Amino acid sequence: MTGARTTIYGIQYLRALAALGVVIFHAAERTGHHFAIGAAGVDVFFVISGFIMWVISERRPVSPLAFLRDRIQRIAPIYWLATAVMVVGGLAGLFPNLVLGNAHVLASLLFVPMRSPSSGEIWPVLVQGWTLNYEMFFYAVFAAALLLPRSRRLLAIAGCFSALVAIGFAVDSDSALFVTYTRPIILEFVAGMIVAECWLRHRIPGALSSLALVAIALSGFVALAVLRLPFDEFILGPLAVMLVLGTLGLEAQGWFRPRRLPMLLGDASYSIYLWHTFAISVVVKACGMMGIRPLTSALLAAVAGTALGVFAYLLIEKPLTKRLRSGFFSRPVEHRA
Template sequence: MKTIHGIQYLRALAALGVVLFHAAERTGHHFAIGAAGVDVFFVISGFIMWVISDRRPVAPLSFLKERLRRIAPIYWLATVVMIGGGVAGLFPNLVLTAEHILASLMFIPARSPSSGEIWPVLVQGWTLNFELFFYVVFAASLILPRHRRLPMMAALFLVLVLLGLAIDTENPLLLTYTRPVILEFVAGMIVAEFWLRGRVVGSRLGIVLFLGALAGFAALAVLRLPFDEKILGPLAVMLVVGTLALEADGRFQKWALPTLLGDASYSIYLWHTFAISVVVKGAAMMGLDSVLTLLCALAAGTLAGVAAYLMLERPLIRRTRSRLPLNRVRQAS
């Protein structure tokens, strides 16, 4: 798929928002709105999967294998590092059980024995439980004619959300897969369908949507208003639609640093908390100012993710890409 620079830069922005959220949380500051990066990621994920499937037809099993090869190895490695740190006593609040470790590695929502929350061993991996669920449903939809895929997925996810509103349960699977946040994937797919048809809003409206979304996020942050996916989801969609309008108008070029950060966004997301923990502990020993600690934690979390991308994720992608059935077909043609 041809790179859509604006989407790439949104991935970078979303990843940095999450890093800043955790850095602020660990240093006594407030930037809860940074967690909205996850909502942006989910909308982008729905967008990208729909565009990819349209431009590069693929069988359901091949699609699922490709997605697993893309997200699982790095996540498993980060989880193993987390487990190793827990065994070594580096994370004193981390409680490890075989059942929870297995559920984490298999992308199955389960309650953490450390907190009681529905989190895997590597806490930020909770989003991957949603991602994999989306991938499984998306893969299954590929057996349908193209014109039925989006309506069927939208109907299924809407039914799940309505089910979540109607039932009272403590089951981790039901609590996870009936959250309204899953509709963000569908929203991304709808946006992608309009993009593929060339039905993009004009650049002026795009600027309004883009700036309006940023203003909405800023207002939530400055006023410290409560928020959830019901608020963040529409703002994330506005941001993506506005970005695509500016992309269609030629406002984005290939800029090296944002491109690198976009490429590394997955690794940044997975690895940043390790670097933040090191910085926070080191700063406490040296008695550093909290603002300086925040800035150092932000820089360290970002750099750690970029380093992990360059040294781990990118080599793994290149190694597995040639093994994919789609690429073998291309090479033979």
């Protein structure tokens, strides 16, 4: 790392890229286009999450309870607000395909996986909140691991998640909890932690190797998108790890600078992720009524979704998070990592 600097600019750039990928994926999906690879932004987010949690636990030792309180304050209020908008909109008839159930709404708010009465799939009320169920589960396991000596934490979490994945392959169950928390995708958090340990020990690839890793990862994503090949976490996970590791290698070589737009998009990535679908729905519907071509509609929807997320970050997330954290912690490094 460079001196006492806590900002990892490359991670901010990756956050921005991952958020935009998800936005474009949903905009394309709503307009009949194909950009399924944009959903790989989730895999990048999971690797980054594992990386950040491991790094901040090293930089700022914290108790399990304080860690969980910090994570809940960071994640939950904005998500609850976005979920409330969905519920109110559903009750008002704005989302005709949304079927609300008390148990499902409560499970969504508590980050508990449950099958949606709308589709039977394991989705919360705000569909993109499915990733937060994984995040909160990871945080709970990570908090428990903080009770162990540092030298045993990574092995304990890796062992726990590997065992869950192995059980998932060995046992057949339709339980929403079982299906969710035995998916191999949870290993992406572990991979991020391993990358973080390499970063902390200064065992990051050099410039040429890092360039190769980034090139392979991006080429892999492009190939999957262009050729429309099937993919899952067994393919996306390694590509995401290579992208993060390569980016960190370039970071160590001073390749990244704090450019205003990507830094803003990186900071706002959580709000972009949560709020973009609202703007996309409105724009796509309006474009359809005006007879605007699907490709133009998709572009406008992506821009609107990103803009709404940025505004939500500046007007809601940033001031609310600052107020909630006052008195507990100073500004955490994960906002700037």
